[in-house]
Amino acid sequence: MGKVTTGAGVLVKSLKSHGIDTVFALPGAQLDPLFDAFYAERKSLRVIHTRHEQGAAYMALGYAQSTGQEAVCAVVPGPGVLNAGAGLLTAYSNGAKVLCLGGQIPSHAIDKGVGLLHEMYDQKGTMAATTKWQTRIGNPEEAPAVIEEAFRQMNIGRQRPVFVEMAPDIMATEIELDVADPNQDYEVMQPDPDLIEQAAALLGNAENPAIFVGGGIFGAEQELLELAEMLQAPVFMSAAGRGAVDDRHDLAQNMIGAAHQWPKVDAALAVGTKFLPPIFRWGWDDDVKLVRVDPDPDQSIDKWQPDVHLVAHGKPSLAGLANRVSRHNRSRQSRKEEWRDLKHAADRELAETLxxxxxxxxxxxxxxxxxxxxxxxxxxxxxxxxxxxxxxxxxxxxxxxxxxxxxxxxxxxxxxxxxxxxxxxxxxxxxxxxxxxxxxxxxxxxxxxxxxxxxxxxxxxxxxxxxxxxxxxxxxxxxxxxxxxxxxxxxxxxxxxxxxxxxxxxxxxxxxxxxxxxxxxxxxxxxxxxxxxxxxxxxxxxxxx
Incomplete structure (x- = not known):
């Protein structure tokens, strides 16, 4: 057996086993055992205590957004969890991997309405509105498996925040348990080869293809640029996707340029983006073919179903497209000057407007x-x-x-x-x-x-x-x-x-x-x-x- 610790100690060791070295947190009565466990690991785990739970959640979001890695915040139950809500909702919309650890009231009183400090009915269910996956650690032995599953949920499919709650009496329970190294081999959603072939043909045969990317593109930047150069297709980056292609590259364009180019586009590839401007503002007709890449099968709006929907992650999808487009791609001359002119026109409009x-x-x-x-x-x-x-x-x-x-x-x-x-x-x-x-x-x-x-x-x-x-x-x-x-x-x-x-x-x-x-x-x-x-x-x- 392992060294005697507590449920909170097992929880903290489980976090560390997944590479977590920083936690953004705000202390409170129901988290006292957790902060005591933080103290025991203080030489290798940095705890940044904030002045508001909103701050803890947003700081975890900033950590995750800027690195693409997992980040952790910890807050007291009830009002503390709700205070973290804006940060978690923003993480949800941005596809950020934030694990929120929520305290609870003593386990025997959960959802009983007895009137304890920070009590909230169905806290776990409430968090379904702001997180992808929610659970409760019911006994200390569960902590390693629950944390492993939390990290898996953050990484599979559409990356989004998760919520794990634990009652203070479960945190304080003594236990002898070794925390094993977790399985961190997460499934990457691969595209259907037949759909890759269809999409490659559609894009390769287009005269004026264009690529639209959002925050879901990150991790596939190299494959994106390779495909864009093959197609001589401009890459229109939403606010969330800025930086996917270096703005000094001729193919890197903003959404002003997208508006200028949209009337000419005959095939659009949308990767990790909600693709809202063409759908809700600029108009659509049968002359535009759409290929969508998104691990969320429900991302498309019924009225604008794509011609090809690759329900997969961006990196393997773009790699597959780059591999197959060459079989269909029409002979293309460099359009560097055209895209440079488009970039300059968009920049002039921005400078004149603001x-x-x-x-x-x-x-x-x-x-x-x-x-x-x-x-x-x-x-x-x-x-x-x-x-x-x-x-x-x-x-x-x-x-x-x-x-x-x-x-x-x-x-x-x-x-x-x-x-x-x-x-x-x-x-x-x-x-x-x-x-x-x-x-x-x-x-x-x-x-x-x-x-x-x-x-x-x-x-x-x-x-x-x-x-x-x-x-x-x-x-x-x-x-x-x-x-x-x-x-x-x-x-x-x-x-x-x-x-x-x-x-x-x-x-x-x-x-x-x-x-x-x-x-x-x-x-x-x-x-x-x-x-x-x-x-x-x-x-x-x-x-x-």
Missing amino acids: PGLYAYGDALRAELPEDGIVCFGVTQMGFYSWFGFPTYHPRTNLQAGIQGTLGYSFPTALGAQVANPDKKVVCVTGDGGFMFASNELSTAIRHGINLVTIVFNNGAFGNVKSNQIEDYGGRLIGWDLANPDFVKYAESFGAIGLRATTPEELRTALRKAFSVSRPVVIDVPFEELVDWRPLQHAYRMRGGI
């Missing part, structure tokens, strides 16, 4: 190392980044995705900085979003997370104000904010506070921020209200659907 934000984006790009990571919040600068901000490497442009929640960028960027201590990481946020989670400056100081944060400060929920001006005749309500002095606010935590009022001053501030080993907040007053929505080209270009 000149102020474009200039600040250029300033940030000029100072950030090419492998630096930026986490963009849901702010006007964040909307600019959906189309602009050149991105050179995978997983270096982090976005909230379809949840679009304020409060995402700052704690998520902290998690990315923890996961990438040797890289420069920058949070770009608005003043509204920053104040959702700015209490985590305390976490940054306490744990030495030397993140650089840029706060674009207009004293408003800027997008709300802009929409009310554009769409509701200037009837303004609920938009104005009372903010602290962000320089002094940062300094009050022990961080460095700076202010920049022009793009040139931002470059100077960034150089200083990157030269110090402390968290830095840069306040950027930005009064200009912009309407970024024309960049979506939200009108029908073809078809009547």
